[in-house]
Amino acid sequence: MSADSRKNTAKFHSISRRIVLQFCIFTLVISAVYGLISFILMYTLEDSFIEQQLQQEAARLDSHYQTSGQWLPPASNSMQLHFSRDTLPDEIREKALAEPKRKEFAGQQGRHYHLYTVTPQPEVLLLAEVSQQLLVRPIRGGVLQFLFISALLVTTLACLIAWFVSRKTTRPLKQLAALVDNVAPEQLSQRFSKPFASEFASQFANDEVGILARTLEHSLSGIARALKREKSFTADVSHELRTPLAVIKNAAELWQSQQTGSQQAAPPQTEPDSDKLLMTRIYDAAVQMEKTVQTLLILAREEHAANKYSSTELMPLVEWAILDNSILLQGKPVTVQLCDSCQVSISANADMLKVLLDNLLSNAFKYTESGEVSIAFSENNLIIRDTGPGITADIYPHITEAGVKGRQSTGFGFGLAIVKRLCEHQGWQMSVSSAHVSSDKGTTVRVGFTQ
Incomplete structure (x- = not known):
């Protein structure tokens, strides 16, 4: 497959489209991470508020016990004092015995328990059934939906911003590509002469695109000069080689015509004339050199011969x-x-x-x-x-x-x-x-x- 066919069949990858896509993916990931952090933070704040209530109540009960030697009943009906894990409700007893350091337990029918150790020795436990105080868990479905919709809205807004920014960012690149793409090889010497070259890079800002434009300007100017030198060389070769070859060819033809006339007046020779053979070889070589020069000039000029397919x-x-x-x-x-x-x-x-x-x-x-x-x-x-x-x-x-x-x-x-x-x-x-x-x-x- 030729380079041109590969160029035509290769899939075009837009830089602007890739910027928008990557920016949208980045925003979506950030939104998901932010939503997850917010969700965890809501749970953490809720648990911290409940833990603070339990700590305050446990401090009050322990202070009274230290003073009077008796345990007061908890101030809230949702709290209970237990002096052994064996007396905990059936729905959380096994888990509490298996995991002594666990503080939260999910019960049946939506009940939720927090367990706080008032004194380790002897073990006194303060158990609170906090299902009525929970705010996040009952509405977690709605919270997740809200976070999901918010992420979509933020991502959509980010995609619009990215589209606008990418268009503005890639506009100089597109202008540069259009300038270079519209210049045919035969037009390089005209398009990248000094007046045009000074305008070529100056229309771009002094940034990465400007550096690329100046580099392209320098490279294309060099190519233009090389093409101009090649054209001049081709013209010089055409003039300098064709003329002496034509002189050699015409001289050989003149000599052959003179020899033909003299041979008609003189008696035929029995042996071949070595001079005639030599001049014939000179003539044939001149003809072949002429054709070779013509062929090389065609190659240098990138022309196609008229009788190419004869x-x-x-x-x-x-x-x-x-x-x-x-x-x-x-x-x-x-x-x-x-x-x-x-x-x-x-x-x-x-x-x-x-x-x-x-x-x-x-x-x-x-x-x-x-x-x-x-x-x-x-x-x-x-x-x-x-x-x-x-x-x-x-x-x-x-x-x-x-x-x-x-x-x-x-x-x-x-x-x-x-x-x-x-x-x-x-x-x-x-x-x-x-x-x-x-x-x-x-x-x-x-x-x-x-x-």
Whole structure:
């Protein structure tokens, strides 16, 4: 899947929406915690009030006992004195015996008891049935409902505030994204010239977004300058290389025409003229250089060739590329195996295909010291396989990057980078396998052509 398709199919995650969602969740959690604390606090205050009443009554009873030696009856009818846990009401006796430190007991039919120890030795207990004094427990359902509704209202209000704040906070980011997104690559040199660049970052506040805007401005200005330099370089190459190539080509054509006229007046020669062969090679090389320069200029300008999908015979181009690069095999025990499967017509630009073949075959011929270089075509794939040393594992992941080459290389490392750009430009698929990273011997390059 290409980067563009991944970009289009990837789900968009709005920062503003995430701020609102996180703020709402945070508020809901805080409301729940606050409601729980409030509920517990209500119970605690209620129990503390009852405990305070029991303490006051126990102090009064103990004070009288210390003075007179007799226990007074409790002042309230809801309180009882017990001198043993065995005399406690049946509904709480077992729990009181099992848990001596427990102070609260739930009885039957809504009764609720608080137990307070007046004296530990001998044990004197003050028991209060406080169901009539309870305020929170009878209305706890309503309290919970009130807290729940309050939490929802607070959360809704918080979500509205978060929506307003997020819109205000992310508005500069959206403006920055719109400014950058609306600039096409070919417009960078105009949009990010100095006058516009000074306005680009100055419209944002001196905050994190402003820092991001200035960073983007600096980066995009650098890209704009690089594109401008590339365009200037392309124009210079177009002018400086085409003119001398045209001179060489025209001179060779003129010489050939003069030789043709002189041969008609002179008797035929039995042996081939070496000068004529040399000039023919110069002429053919000039023509090929012209086509190569044109192909590279098309790549530099990101243009598409008009005859991109024309039908091209593969075999003559392969044979031509073999002859052009055969000098690299001189003195080497290397056999070139050209399979009959290459006798096919493919949909491709002949000039670009010739550049691709020259680069791939020159690599194969250059690095193969002995053995075989085979060229085959199978299932719409061009396969070039050699028996060279292969590609080392340390540079294999970057072998199609410009300037990457092996230690034994004498070139500049641009061959496979040009092939990769050609394949990307024409929609072809290229893969490279090597003995260091697969079971293949040497290096195998596959180029898949579109149907």
